[in-house]
Amino acid sequence: MRQNAVGATRAACAMLAALPTALPGKRRVNLFDICDRTVMPIAYRLGFIMNVYREPIIRQFEAEFGLIRPEWTILLCLAEQDGLTARDICDMTGLLRNAISRGVALLEKKGLITRQSDRADGRLMRLSMTDDGQAIFARIEPILQAREAALLSVIPEAERERFRGYLDLLCRQVQEMA
């Protein structure tokens, strides 16, 4: 007998409750065996994808380039738009002020970016990549690109625009929710 008859929505999944309670022998349980029976089938998938896709890259960049996540995230942003402020990067990435501040300090100490206080608003620090920063970024960018290509390869090219559209909707929605 399943012991998990908890939560209001559990009843909605009652027809699935007939699944074996004791796992048969050594059968390996798969992600898809349970994620649709949870109350968060989409968020579960998103979380799983990020756990498996993003985490290893974070560790690789730490080990290989000595850059923590906020650091190369900042470089990624500055590569596409010079003179961003820490606040800009927070908004664009969803990282916290804390993390960006730390990343900026580390990058500056390494000489990979420069900080210049804004003339109009003394609180703002405009950030720019140095040549060294661009050199490092030139090494991490192809890695990110290759990984993106591998990820997307399973979605037919004709469908990618539609998929991107869904993600844009979610991006706006999570901003609303915050």
Added chain:
Amino acid sequence: MRQNAVGATRAACAMLAALPTALPGKRRVNLFDICDRTVMPIAYRLGFIMNVYREPIIRQFEAEFGLIRPEWTILLCLAEQDGLTARDICDMTGLLRNAISRGVALLEKKGLITRQSDRADGRLMRLSMTDDGQAIFARIEPILQAREAALLSVIPEAERERFRGYLDLLCRQVQEMA
């Protein structure tokens, strides 16, 4: 002049390079201003969504229930399938052995799960939720469910199945990539 003419793919985005290099006044820079000019427009969106959607919940559950991420992740899995092993949960969630082991130890100490070593394979520990565990899970589940509903509300119902299909493709692909 933009200083970021770095990386092989930059040329492909040349038509976008005409964007203003110095930010005009105090204009707030948005996520969508740059994410399509990076080499990882999809992964960037996925990362952003997770940063803004998942992180706050992780912090809330830590503060409100004293459960770290591996802990409530384990409960989520056990709620849908009793008797899972730590290894099963790793495969299903994309979390590392380490994290699951830690979560299991904490949950057991709190009396929220029980561990029972498998008769056939002495290395395996079969996990089960206790009544207390189910009680806690009954409190976190609605929160997760509400959040999922809010997230998905922006995707038309008729399209959700298609979206879920895309995510399934990505789930399988990241498993392949690992």
Added chain:
DNA sequence: CGCATTTTGTCTCATACGATACAATAAAGT
């Protein structure tokens, strides 16, 4: 059997990270 190899789970350690409080500047209200 007997020995190497693999698998499962735990432990220790260094560290990246979020929470909180704070300083500096700007903006708004009177």
Added chain:
DNA sequence: ACTTTATTGTATCGTATGAGACAAAATGCG
């Protein structure tokens, strides 16, 4: 102008967490 209030960024501190080494059990191979 002068006093709140908000915004931007920084510093300190406790903790969650990944890396790596390890123990125990199972499996493969001679």
